[in-house]
Amino acid sequence: MLKNVAAALLLASSLPALAQSPVALPAAPATAAAAPTAPPKLIVAISVDQFSADLFSEYRQYYTGGLRRLTEQGIVFPRGYQSHAATETCPGHSTILTGSHPSRTGIIANSWYDLTAARADKLVYCAEDETQPGTSSADYQASPVHLRVPTLGGRMKAANPATRVVSVAGKDRAAIMMGGSTADQVWWLGGPQGYVSYKGVATPPLVAKVNKVFAQRLAEPNPGFELPPQCVAKDFPVKAGSLTVGTGRFAREAGDYKAFRVSPEQDAMTLAFAAAAIENMALGRQAQTDIISIGLSATDYIGHAYGTEGTESCIQVDRLDRELGAFFDRLDKDGLDYAVVLTADHGGHDLPERHRLNAMPMEQRVDKALMPKALSATxxxxxxxxxxxxxxxxxPAGDLYFDRGLTVAQRGxxxxxxxxxxxxxxxVQTVFTRAEIAATPSPSGPPESWSLIQEARASFDPQRSGDLLLLLKPRIMSIPEAAVMGYVATHGSPWDTDRRVPILFWRKGLTHFEQPLGVETVDILPTLAALIQLPVPKDQIDGRCLDLIAGEGDSCPPQ
Structure with a gap:
């Protein structure tokens, strides 16, 4: 079994080799050191796609690497919220470094309908420019054009043009939504050819090297990963339609890109790329503060393909912890003064078939009659x-749009x-009309106490949202049958399984504490901005600064 992905991936000397064993953390100091007052030289913002608060907590006692560092030495908000209703990848990533809900970012879903669009395909992908001739939502030109607000990197660059802003991810929408429109480098894993960018720049030597290493690794088979002890009890097959999941080890034949993407290997490659970019571009080594955002997408691909409670997800969390530990060790070795935030774009829900085996007989898949085409026909x-x-x-959930050619009487x-x-x-739990949502004030206050219509309001954009918003009841999986698109499980609901995510901060010199009350991902931007002493007008964002100083003292500017 393959014990360490990074050791196999990092074949080129220019790519920093990540550690080959779990991180051994130093003992906590007897007395807390004074919190640093100078801004960090590098911000490392990490999003682990579909890393729910439930998944984070389930394996917390087993962390030995990077997640252990963050949870034992960092500032821990285990009850973070992607507080809006549309808990999908693009909206979630749009909140992390903008400080704004989807109602302000304009990213209301992964895709939405524009029935007035000139092209035949009326579906618009969140990270495309649909005005480009000959494109469709499935064959598109990636672009940040739909993101209406600046990211933290954009604000940093506006304040100091010397700031370098880099974004690397497994998905285009993760890289684009966290990097923003003014990023210097935006790269994502675009297919068997390796990492690509929307910016149309010539491939720099570093990326060419990364892609060469990726191609070499892809050309080799992966015999699979060893099963950690904490995963043994999860090792039983679950039948979901025509698929059987729950016992996988990520064995992969040579050249199988899909299997590489849906495995811990993808995250290891992305972290290796990020570490190489930091070193190659000397991020964090100049007078200004730089920022790199890292979108780790494998947890989401694995959650969709296998669910969140089998050996596959268990192995993935173990590998994620190890690879993050190795990545942080590399930054430490280089002597960088860096601050980390780690969170997720949304949570996730395991497949109904396994839930029904494990004490949840009420779990269901959605009725096919609720699929838009069937509903329209009815x-x-x-x-x-x-x-x-x-x-x-x-x-079968989310925004629904009425045909624009209907008369007023027909539409009614x-x-x-x-x-x-x-x-x-x-x-069906409820259906809101656009008029009902639009009339609701923008929500504020503890995100755990929001009503469904407040969650819906945080996702509402008058130009892009539908005529109706359909919300399913809890424990209804919005995939009508397993194997649709190769998926057995998904997210996207307004329920806490999909809304709750961990939010973890770390910087050397900060004293660990844990705050169990609810906070939001939109609070990340003002919190990081305070660390680097960057003013952000309160009326331009939805989040608030979180004080990262344990006890007396405050890392946030005066209110």
Whole structure:
């Protein structure tokens, strides 16, 4: 079994080799040192895609590497919230370094419908420029054009043009939403060819080297990973439709890109790239503070493909912990003064079939009748309005759009019939109209106490949101049957399984403490901005600064 991904990946001397064993942490000092007052030279912002607060807590006692450092030496907010309703990858990443809810960032979902768009494909991907000729939501030109607000890196660069802003991720939407439109370097794993960028720049030598190492590793098989002791009890098969999951080790044949992407190997490669970029670009070694954002996507791919409670997810969290430890060790070895924040873009929910085996017999998959095409056909039959698609949507939950060619009378008839059908369905929690959401004040206060319509308001954009917002009941998986798109599980609901994420800060010299009360991912930007003494007007963001000083003292500016 393959014991360390990074050791196999980092074949080139220019890529810093990550540690090959778990990190041994030094003993805590007897007395707390004074908190640092000067800004750190480098901010490292890490998003672990689909790393729910539940997943973080489940394996916390087993951490030995980077996650142990953050949880035992850092400032821990185990009850962080992606507080909006649309708990998807693009909206979640848009909140992390902007300090703003999706209602302000404009990123309301991974995709939304624009029925006025000139192109035939009316579905718009969050990280594309749909105005480019010949493109579609599936074959697009990646772009940050839809992100309406600056990221922390953008604000840093506006204050000091010497600031370097770099973003590296497994997904384009993660890299783009955290890097923003003014980033110097934005790279993501674009396929078997390696890391690509939307910026159209010539591939620099570092990225060429990274891609060469990636190609060499991909060309070799992976015999799989050893099963950590904490994963043994999870090693049993679960049948989900035509798929069987729960016992995987990530064995991979040579050249199998999909298997590489859906495995711990992807995150190891992304961290190796990030470490090499920091060293090659001398980030954190000049007068100004630099920032690198790192999107680790494997946990999400694995959660979708295998669920969150089998050997696959258990191995992934173990590997993530080890690789993060090695990455931080490398930064320490280079003597960098850096601050870390680690969080997630959303949580996740395990597949119903395994839940039903483990004390949750009420778990269900969504009724196919709620899929947009089926719903549209039913409403057409009920209203007698035929010859067109009445209702557009990207799935059996979320935003629904009425055809723009309907007369006022027809639209009223369609809306009434749709509301009546959905509100009577046993799997539907509620349906909000756009008028109801728009009339709701923007939410504030503890995110754990928000109502569903407040969560919906935090995701609402009048130009992009639908005519209705459909929310399913808890414990209804919004995939109608396993193996749709190769997925057995997903997220995207307004429930805490998908909203709650860990938020962890670390900097050498800060004293560890843990705050169990709820905070939001939009609080990250003002918190980091305070560390580097960067003023951010309060009326431009939704978050608040979190005081990272244990006890007396305050890392936030006066209110």
């Amino acid at each position: 409403i057409a039959e009920k209203t007698g309005i035929t010859g067109k698609t009445l209702i557009w949507g990207d799935g 008839k369609v809306e009434a019939a749709t509301l009546a059908l959905l509100r009577a369905h046993p799997q």
